[in-house]
Amino acid sequence: MAYSMLVPPWLESLLSTDFFSVCRIHGDAARSECNMYCLDCNGTAAFCFYCRSSRHKDHSVIQVGLYFLIFFLTLL
Numbered sequence: 894m895a896y897s898m899l900v901p902p903w904l905e906s907l908l909s910t911d912f913f914s915v916c917r918i919h920g921d922a923a924r925s926e927c928n929m930y931c932l933d934c935n936g937t938a939a940f941c942f943y944c945r946s947s948r949h950k951d952h953s954v955i956q957v958g959l960y961f962l963i964f965f966l967t968l969l
């Protein structure tokens with residue numbers, strides 16, 4: 894059987910999402926960088942830590958990080 898890599902459907906829209914911009918709602922707060930993405934609300938834009946706790950509390954949220962130019966995803 895040939896090995897095939899399955900790309901999850903949300904990955905494509907995740908990669909076209911603009912991350913690391915400042916949240917329009919929480920721009921004054923300390924953790925207002927938009928580095929989170931919700932798998933349950935597919936197609937939504939990236940959002941910040943505060944948006945997550947108010948709008949995506951019980952959702953599957955991925956956190957996007959850049960660490961020494963390595964792009965990583967953390968499933969929260």
Ligand SMILES: [Zn+2]
Pocket residue numbers: 916917918919925940941942943944945
């Ligand atoms: Zn926000």
Ligand SMILES: [Zn+2]
Pocket residue numbers: 931932933934948949952
């Ligand atoms: Zn959500």
